Amino acid sequence: MNPEPLRHWLAQPKPSTHCFPYDRVVDAYQHYGKQFVPETWTALLGAARERLPEVSGPRQQVAAFLGAVLDKVDGRFDYRSYLALPLLPIPDPDSVTEPADRLLARRDRLHVLLLSDLVAFELRALEGVCRPMSELRPAALVVRKRLHHAVRAASPALRRLSFDVHAVDDPVALARRLVAMACIDRTSDDRLALRTTMLPVSGVHDEWLFIRTLQTFELTFGLLAVDLTAVVAAVGEGRLPSAGIRLCLAATLLRETAPLWSLLATMQPEAFHRFRVHTDGASAIQSRAYKLVESLCRTPDPQRLHSAAYRSVPDVHARIRSGQISLDDALTAIRADHRTLAEVPVLADGMHQFTAAVHQWRRTHYRLAVRMLGTDQPGTGATPGTPYLLHSRDSAVFASREPITAGNERS
């Protein structure tokens, strides 16, 4: 791997961000793995970062990219930088202005793009035309299963975007169709976002699957955080049916992520353990979007708030300390009890469905984590590992009131 294009960029009197050699840098990172990138590369990338104030063109993207590729040498490698999250247009409740339908369409489109990128990588490897990340290639049978689950995971979003993928049985043919569909309206910005957000720590094939699956979940959590924020606001304004409808839609979206777990379960444990030794310090315990969702449902108990769960997301911790209102708080403020919920069945239903979806999510996560790690290996987020997950697996999503539904009506 020759860093000449980077040297050439640096040698310009006033380099332009438009000509930054992203492809060459990404090729190098995928070739070596972030953990093993030679110093020649990181020194040049560090020099590029120093020159940023004097380059021409918009700097935000190059700055975010350099932040992601230099995280290990800077000693600030974490979940966000590992997944290059600042380079993905993930919805954020602090900056969202679009209506719910537009947001969902945007999420669906990126969801399909991320999964089709994974599928394209697997197909290239299957056809023997993909060189990077060739360690511990899975057997063809595993890849077929992987492709099948990837298409399943993309299907609800594809349907909403008016694509139909269910006309063929063969998973490889279906997967090819998914890639072709995703290419139809792919822009150069999409291509760049996909390229710059695959920065593995190793050369292990399955790390591609791991990274794309986590990013896909993050995308959904981001949208759920926006949804929950809107639900809390709607309750505060007394629009309870509207809050209920949005919560039901959020529950559907979370339920739809189930095939992502089957997809990730095709990861070979041996492969996971091979690259995991280099991901210490990056854990989804640092997922801001996940903790936003959790704390927007119910303000965490002091014990959880002061534990690793929230110490790992200082921004969310600070929001809660400064009075973030959860759905529970909003309902308490309007003195909503189980009678109120009985009178607004769609809200009761929303709470019930969302609770069930979160519990299902936590249980599946726990099962897969135990399968990959057992019960005695520590986590990469400085926790004891799966015992940490077990501790909060069944804790209440909403505390203050049981929604009234046909199955649990109280007299």
Ligand code: HEM
């Ligand atoms: C091989 C698959 C996985 C394993 C072995 C695993 C393992 C773990 C472990 C051990 C923890 C405890 C924190 C720590 O890292 O020390 C954790 C936390 C967490 N994981 Fe996973 N995980 C996996 C996949 C995923 C995926 C795909 C997601 C989706 C984003 C995810 C989301 C989370 C979240 C949000 C937490 C924090 C939960 C909390 O603080 O209550 N994990 N995981």
